[in-house]
Amino acid sequence: MPIVRNVSRAVSQLLQSSACGCGVSIVPVRCIGISPRQVASDASFHSVSFSESDHPRVLITGGLGQLGVGLAKLLRKRFGKNNVILSDIRKPADHVFYSGPFIYSDILDYKNLREIVVNNRITWLFHYSALLSAVGEANVPLARAVNITGLHNVLDIAAEHNLRLFVPSTIGAFGPTSPRDPTPDLCIQRPRTIYGVSKVHAELMGEYYHYRYGLDFRCLRYPGIISADSQPGGGTTDYAVQIFHDAIKNGKFECNLKPDTRLPMMYIDDCLKATLEVMEAPAEALSMRTYNISAMSFTPEELAQEVQKHVPELQVTYNVDAVRQAIGGYLFLGSG
Numbered sequence: 346m347p348i349v350r351n352v353s354r355a356v357s358q359l360l361q362s363s364a365c366g367c368g369v370s371i372v373p374v375r376c377i378g379i380s381p382r383q384v385a386s387d388a389s390f391h392s393v394s395f396s397e398s399d400h401p402r403v404l405i406t407g408g409l410g411q412l413g414v415g416l417a418k419l420l421r422k423r424f425g426k427n428n429v430i431l432s433d434i435r436k437p438a439d440h441v442f443y444s445g446p447f448i449y450s451d452i453l454d455y456k457n458l459r460e461i462v463v464n465n466r467i468t469w470l471f472h473y474s475a476l477l478s479a480v481g482e483a484n485v486p487l488a489r490a491v492n493i494t495g496l497h498n499v500l501d502i503a504a505e506h507n508l509r510l511f512v513p514s515t516i517g518a519f520g521p522t523s524p525r526d527p528t529p530d531l532c533i534q535r536p537r538t539i540y541g542v543s544k545v546h547a548e549l550m551g552e553y554y555h556y557r558y559g560l561d562f563r564c565l566r567y568p569g570i571i572s573a574d575s576q577p578g579g580g581t582t583d584y585a586v587q588i589f590h591d592a593i594k595n596g597k598f599e600c601n602l603k604p605d606t607r608l609p610m611m612y613i614d615d616c617l618k619a620t621l622e623v624m625e626a627p628a629e630a631l632s633m634r635t636y637n638i639s640a641m642s643f644t645p646e647e648l649a650q651e652v653q654k655h656v657p658e659l660q661v662t663y664n665v666d667a668v669r670q671a672i673g674g675y676l677f678l679g680s681g
């Protein structure tokens with residue numbers, strides 16, 4: 346799934362907070378099914394429970410993180426404000442609360458999640474709740490609960506109610522033994538973080554539910570996402586967002602990765618556009634449930650040099666965080 350853009354262009358665009366384009370190449374397929382906690386053996390899978398002329402009714406879990414608010418904005422433009430519900434366990438900022446429907450939802454509360462899906466006649470679910478790589482390593486039991494138990498709840502509710510389900514995976518789902526440059530969609534995945542392990546689990550469970558119960562599960566492996574107006578939630582790639590804020594606010598940036606740590610990244614608009622494209626793709630166009638997407642790869646040093654072209658006074662120092670470096674240094678692949 347090629348999305349090619351060099352770091353220089355991306356930096357200019359980000360500093361100007363402007364948008365850009367992307368593409369998701371989608372290939373052929375099929376499947377079968379019935380559902381897990383409640384079974385409907387004659388259900389018609391691969392067609393969602395709304396007619397083609399209707400808009401989907403969308404729920405986004407974990408919607409107050411780096412990506413959810415932007416996704417809601419994009420989907421509301423497409424499907425109408427009231428057809429897209431943001432949910433999270435945190436309190437929304439005023440501008441988010443007043444921009445469209447928001448609801449409290451803890452993905453660990455199965456009954457509450459089911460009630461929301463039923464009462465709001467949800468047909469598409471974007472499951473964004475997660476603990477990212479660095480915060481996940483700092484609290485493995487919580488990461489296991491949110492990323493694995495939470496996913497199980499979402500999968501069961503989605504299968505039970507015939508939802509089209511999007512769960513993002515990540516470059517963190519690869520590991521030191523995965524092939525590099527290019528990293529194929531199907532390859533060895535032996536990550537060494539709870540985040541990566543939980544995402545491989547999500548990919549496999551989604552694929553299993555697709556074949557076993559006919560769940561319309563769709564998944565993209567996102568690279569590190571760069572955004573201007575939302576803060577990252579505790580990942581290894583966070584530095585690539587923070588540098589822009591610090592450059593503009595303080596003229597100084599302390600990087601927690603080594604200068605030569607090359608990681609795949611993507612601009613948020615490209616990521617969200619790819620997500621919508623894969624969700625809108627006809628079922629027959631999908632040959633797999635999970636695809637890689639890529640845009641560019643760069644190191645902190647290269648990014649700093651590009652930002653300095655726009656903010657020449659920017660001073661960058663390095664204070665390496667051992668956990669993030671261990672994740673970034675050998676667990677993520679240069680697939681961009």
Ligand SMILES: NC(=O)C1=CN([C@@H]2O[C@H](COP(=O)(O)OP(=O)(O)OC[C@H]3O[C@@H](n4cnc5c(N)ncnc54)[C@H](O)[C@@H]3O)[C@@H](O)[C@H]2O)C=CC1
Binds near residue numbers: 410412435475
């Ligand atoms: N931002 C990135 O660079 C990338 C993100 N992704 C994936 O995309 C998705 C969204 O990522 P971000 O927005 O960056 O994450 P984030 O960490 O910024 O936001 C996650 C949200 O989940 C919520 N959450 C935590 N526990 C919850 C619970 N029990 N119930 C409901 N919500 C809960 C948090 O309050 C938070 O708002 C995640 O699944 C992540 O793994 C994948 C690759 C890259």
Ligand SMILES: CC(=O)[C@H](N)C(=O)O
Binds near residue numbers: 477479569
């Ligand atoms: C690439 C990701 O999944 C995330 N940004 C992280 O660094 O954990």
